Structures are given as C-alpha cells and as structure tokens.
Amino acid sequence: MPPDAAARPVDFRAGGFEPRPGRTAPWIAAAAILGAWQIASAAGLLPDLFMPSPEAVITALGRMWASGELTLHLIASVQRIAIGFAIGAAAGLAVGFAMGIVSLARAVGLPIVSALFPIPKIALLPLLILWLGIGEPSKVATIALGVFFPTALATKTAVDGVPRNLIRMAQSFGMPAFAIVLKIVAPGAMPGILGGFRIAASIALILVTAAEMIGAEHGVGALVLGAGNLMQTDKLIAGVVLLSIMGLLVAAGIGALEKWLLRWR
Amino acid sequence: MELRAEGIGHRYGALDVLDGIDLSVREGEILAVIGPSGCGKSTLLGILGGLIRPTAGRAAIVGDAPQGCLNALTYVFQDFALLPWRSVAGNVGLALEHHPLSRGERHRRIADALALTGLADFADAYPKQLSGGMRQRVGIARAIVVRPAVLLMDEPLSALDAQTRELLQEELLAIWARERTTTVYVTHNLMEALRLADRIAVLSRRPGRLKDLIEVPVPREMRGEPGHAAALTALHDRLWQSIRPEAAAADREIVDAA
Ligand SMILES: Nc1ncnc2c1ncn2[C@@H]1O[C@H](COP(=O)(O)OP(=O)(O)O)[C@@H](O)[C@H]1O
Numbered sequence: 445m446p447p448d449a450a451a452r453p454v455d456f457r458a459g460g461f462e463p464r465p466g467r468t469a470p471w472i473a474a475a476a477i478l479g480a481w482q483i484a485s486a487a488g489l490l491p492d493l494f495m496p497s498p499e500a501v502i503t504a505l506g507r508m509w510a511s512g513e514l515t516l517h518l519i520a521s522v523q524r525i526a527i528g529f530a531i532g533a534a535a536g537l538a539v540g541f542a543m544g545i546v547s548l549a550r551a552v553g554l555p556i557v558s559a560l561f562p563i564p565k566i567a568l569l570p571l572l573i574l575w576l577g578i579g580e581p582s583k584v585a586t587i588a589l590g591v592f593f594p595t596a597l598a599t600k601t602a603v604d605g606v607p608r609n610l611i612r613m614a615q616s617f618g619m620p621a622f623a624i625v626l627k628i629v630a631p632g633a634m635p636g637i638l639g640g641f642r643i644a645a646s647i648a649l650i651l652v653t654a655a656e657m658i659g660a661e662h663g664v665g666a667l668v669l670g671a672g673n674l675m676q677t678d679k680l681i682a683g684v685v686l687l688s689i690m691g692l693l694v695a696a697g698i699g700a701l702e703k704w705l706l707r708w709r
Numbered sequence: 710m711e712l713r714a715e716g717i718g719h720r721y722g723a724l725d726v727l728d729g730i731d732l733s734v735r736e737g738e739i740l741a742v743i744g745p746s747g748c749g750k751s752t753l754l755g756i757l758g759g760l761i762r763p764t765a766g767r768a769a770i771v772g773d774a775p776q777g778c779l780n781a782l783t784y785v786f787q788d789f790a791l792l793p794w795r796s797v798a799g800n801v802g803l804a805l806e807h808h809p810l811s812r813g814e815r816h817r818r819i820a821d822a823l824a825l826t827g828l829a830d831f832a833d834a835y836p837k838q839l840s841g842g843m844r845q846r847v848g849i850a851r852a853i854v855v856r857p858a859v860l861l862m863d864e865p866l867s868a869l870d871a872q873t874r875e876l877l878q879e880e881l882l883a884i885w886a887r888e889r890t891t892t893v894y895v896t897h898n899l900m901e902a903l904r905l906a907d908r909i910a911v912l913s914r915r916p917g918r919l920k921d922l923i924e925v926p927v928p929r930e931m932r933g934e935p936g937h938a939a940a941l942t943a944l945h946d947r948l949w950q951s952i953r954p955e956a957a958a959a960d961r962e963i964v965d966a967a
C-alpha cells in the first residue's frame with residue numbers, strides 16, 4: 445500500500461529493559477579507575493601509608509613473588525580451601541541427597557541443618573581449636589562446615605526440583621531405585637548443586653581468610669593481617685588483590701564445570 | 710496379555726475421582742478411554758499400570774507377556790517425560806539399561822525402535838533440539854523398545870498441534886499394526902478415539918464411572934472410506950450428545966483437592 449498522507453506511523457514503544465554486556469566498556473572503565481587512582485597517588489592526593497598507588501601494589505606483589513613469600517601464602521590458603529571444600533562438599537552432597545530422597549533423613553536432618561545453617565561458622569573456630577588444636581585441622585574443619593551447610597541445602601532443594609514425572613517414568617520402566625538416583629535424580633539436580641557450589645566456594649574464601657587471621661603463620665589471610673600490623677599497606681592491598689583473583693578463579697572454575705556438566709542445556 | 714480393572718475406585722483425600730470401574734482390555738485391541746477433563750482418566754491409567762495405588766478394587770493381568778518383552782505395562786506420557794541431558798538414542802536406551810542384554814541386542818533394539826518411529830537420523834539429537842512431534846516419537850520409541858505387552862498412552866498427542874497430531878495418528882496405527890500390541894489410549898478427543906480404537910470406554914464426569922462401552926462398528930482400515938462416513942458421524946454425534954453436558958459441567962467446576 446502506498447504511504448497515505450493522512451496516516452500516522454505507529455510509535456515504537458518496546459524499547460529499553462534489555463541490558464547487554466559490553467565488550468570494551470568494562471576495560472575502559474577499569475583502566476580509567478586505575479589511572480585516576482595512580483594519578484591521584486602521584487599528585488600526592490592519596491597518602492602512601494593509607495592508600496598506596498597501584499604501581500606500589502604491583503611492586504609489592506613482584507617482590508613477594510621473587511622472594512617466594514607469595515607462593516608460600518598462596519599454597520597454604522589453596523590447600524586449606526581444597527581440603528575443606530572437598531570434605532564439606534562430599535558430606536553436604538551425601539546429606540543433601542539423603543534429605544531429598546529419604547523421608548526419615550528429611551524429617552531428622554532438615555530441621556537440624558536449617559537451624560545450624562545461619563551460624564557464621566567462624567564463630568565455631570575457637571571451639572574447633574579446643575577440639576582439634578591450633579593447627580590445620582581446625583581451619584580445614586571450619587571451611588568444611590561452611591561448605592557443608594549450603595551444599596546440603598542446595599542439594600536437597602535441587603533434588604526436590606527434579607520433575608516428578610521423570611521419576612515416575614523411570615519407575616514405569618521398572619528401573620531400580622539406585623539407578624533412578626544415579627540416572628535421573630543426580631543429573632536432574634546438577635544445576636542446583638552447582639549453584640550451591642558457587643555459594644559454598646565464596647563462603648570458603650571468607651572462612652579461610654578469617655581463620656588465617658585468627659591463627660596462622662602462612663596463608664593470604666595471615667599475610668593481610670601481618671601487613672596491616674606492620675602498616676605495610678602496599679603488601680596488605682596486594683593480599684586483598686590475591687583474594688579477589690582467587691575468588692574470580694574459583695568462580696571461573698565452577699563456571700567451566702557448569703558449562704561442561706550442563707552442556708545439554 | 711489382557712488387562713483388567715476390577716472394581717477400581719480412587720479418591721485423593723476428600724476428592725472422589727473414580728468409582729467402581731470394571732473393564733477388560735482385550736488382547737490385541739486398542740481401547741480408547743474418553744471423558745471430560747478431570748474425570749479421572751489419567752488416574753485410571755496410572756492405576757492400570759501400577760503407578761497409582763487404588764483406594765478400591767485392583768488392576769489385574771491375565772496371560773503372559775510375549776517373547777522378548779522387558780516391561781509388560783509400558784507408558785507413553787502426555788508430556789513426553791524425556792531426559793533433557795540424554796540424546797534421542799540415550800533416552801530410548803534408558804529403558805533397556807537395567808536389563809541384561811548383549812551389546813548387539815541392545816543396539817539392534819534401539820536401532821529398530823528409532824527406524825520404526827522415523828528417528829534414525831536423529832539418534833544423536835537432544836530433546837530441546839526437537840519439535841513436539843519428534844519428542845513424542847522418542848517417547849513412543851522408548852515404549853516400543855521394551856516390546857511391551859500393553860501400551861498405556863495418556864493423551865500422547867494432546868500437547869501437539871493439529872497437523873502433527875494427524876501425522877502421528879497415522880504412524881501410531883502403522884506401528885500398532887506390526888505387533889498389534891494391546892493398547893489403552895486415553896484421550897479427550899472424540900475424533901481421535903473414533904479413528905484409532907476398536908472400542909471406546911466413556912467415563913462420566915468426576916467421580917468417573919464407566920458410562921458406556923462402545924464397539925466402533927467400522928473396521929479400522931475402512932474408516933477413511935466415504936461409505937462408512939455416515940455410520941461414524943452418527944456414532945460421533947451420539948457420543949458427543951452424551952459427553953457434552955458433562956464436559957460443560959466439568960468445565961465450570963471449582964476443584965478443591967485435599
Ligand atoms: N495427586 C493428586 N492429588 C490430588 N488430586 C489429584 C491428583 N491427581 C489428580 N487429582 C485430581 O483428580 C481429578 C482427576 O484427575 P485426572 O485423573 O488427572 O483426570 P483426567 O486425566 O481425566 O483429566 C482432577 O480433579 C485432579 O485435579
């Protein structure tokens with residue numbers, strides 16, 4: 445139809461509300477912030493003692509790396525997280541599946557787990573030190589506890605969320621209960637379980653830092669606390685940067701795991 | 710194998726859903742079960758296949774399952790019930806995995822089922838990549854791969870669009886004709902029942918009672934022929950007259966399930 449002079453176009457009304465991530469904008473923004481920080485430091489606007497320049501932080505990182513101090517702290521923290529996470533996640537998965545599948549386990553376990561979940565686990569460290577000593581076990585146990593509860597609850601919720609009809613289907617083909625758990629429930633719950641791992645991992649990072657601040661010779665938490673005590677702010681911020689990188693790496697690792705395990709989505 | 714409903718009744722808490730259903734599904738027939746929505750058709754089918762424990766009466770089987778049958782009472786579900794994390798072949802093979810079959814036998818069965826349902830080229834596809842019609846073909850392949858004695862189908866085509874439904878009705882009949890597997894076919898679609906079934910069981914509105922059991926007077930192969938159109942139309946109209954008021958009433962009901 446030819447355009448009609450009397451006809452008015454229909455206005456487009458459905459714009460916005462579709463935020464998209466940018467490609468270059470994030471890098472530019474990050475560079476701008478760091479640049480401004482560096483310039484402010486160089487101009488003497490930020491006192492070195494309280495807010496060292498990015499350059500000073502990088503230099504501190506380089507020094508610690510060269511002396512081997514960095515590796516020492518990193519290995520100590522990563523080891524605690526790895527062991528604590530493995531224990532807590534394994535126990536959390538077992539209890540979560542049990543609560544998701546077995547009535548008795550749910551009746552007994554769910555109130556207990558729900559009641560203990562909100563306790564900040566770092567509050568238990570003194571008790572765990574009394575029980576297990578000041579060494580590694582008490583720190584690892586704190587992390588394991590911190591990982592256990594979110595994992596157990598996320599697993600239970602994820603198992604609940606597995607569509608009933610898939611379980612009925614498997615039963616209608618005479619599939620044994622164990623095979624149903626393995627082939628239907630576990631894969632069906634996987635997205636929720638991995639979501640729980642994400643939360644658990646960030647809790648583990650908090651707890652390892654806190655535990656290392658309370659009593660450890662090595663570890664990133666000990667590094668940050670020690671540097672603060674000596675007013676070595678450049679080292680302190682270097683430690684914080686390390687923690688941030690560790691957090692990002694763990695998140696990326698879980699992201700990769702999700703991509704691989706949930707490739708069917 | 711013959712499948713029987715012996716005085717089956719069911720209530721969900723205070724909700725009376727089925728009442729005194731006596732019915733026998735004959736060896737080799739397709740029995741359609743129709744009735745207004747909410748009258749208990751799915752519940753009846755669940756009871757017949759051992760997925761729901763009836764509150765009265767029982768489901769019973771007479772006779773033996775045929776040779777090579779791995780799962781006598783086998784369902785095709787309305788919502789397909791496919792595992793999204795498994796390929797087409799993986800979903801079909803799922804039904805075999807807990808049976809001691811040789812590798813060769815397993816592969817042969819899966820290949821046969823896929824070929825029969827037109828899925829041979831889709832073995833490695835995932836459910837999310839498939840149309841609704843293809844998904845239900847997977848559901849059908851998974852059912853026939855175990856060589857069932859009785860097929861229990863709960864509105865298998867009602868999630869599909871009209872054209873796909875038409876195609877799948879043809880395919881279902883072709884597949885059925887090979888083995889003549891005893892089939893219970895729940896539907897709310899009168900035309901579908903008249904096309905597929907040997908007999909049609911009509912349930913009343915809730916609590917579902919067996920209101921009518923009708924033999925379709927025209928042989929299945931001749932139902933498309935113009936000479937039989939009048940008889941089928943007459944039957945259709947008669948059935949619709951009996952269902953219509955019930956369907957209307959069921960439609961306007963508020964359900965308080967306990
Ligand atoms: N598990 C259940 N618990 C309670 N009520 C149910 C349950 N399943 C079905 N119902 C109710 O029972 C009635 C019959 O359901 P259903 O057998 O699915 O009917 P149909 O398949 O004929 O539509 C419906 O009113 C439905 O809401």
Ligand SMILES: [Mg+2]
Pocket residue numbers: 750751752863864
């Ligand atoms: Mg139904």
